[in-house]
Amino acid sequence: MKEKLEQRLKELRxxxxxxxxxxxxxxxxxxxxxxxxxxxxxxxxxxxxxxxKENESKVTDIGQIKSTGEERTAVAS
Incomplete structure (x- = not known):
């Protein structure tokens, strides 16, 4: 019996x-x-x-192009 317990203890460890x-x-x-x-x-x-940042830059560039285009139209009139 003792040997079985020692073997089981060894297995568990x-x-x-x-x-x-x-x-x-x-x-x-x-x-x-x-x-x-x-x-x-x-x-x-x-x-x-x-x-x-890239999207902001594009929006700013588009805004500048639009305002530049409006100025040219006003000058031409």
Missing amino acids: TEFESGQKALADLEGKQINLRNTLLRISGAIQVLEEELA
Whole structure:
């Protein structure tokens, strides 16, 4: 009976150690994934800001073209 208990204890300790290693591995993967997502999020934000600047620039350019065109029309009259 004692041998069976000792064998089972050994098995459980091995299983426990294996589980701890697997958990540590998953936690490491979670940290890496979180860092990757953070970098991607930052890149998305930068690109969105650049696109917003580009759109603002185009709107400003169109406004200048329209006002320049109106002035030419007024001068011609």
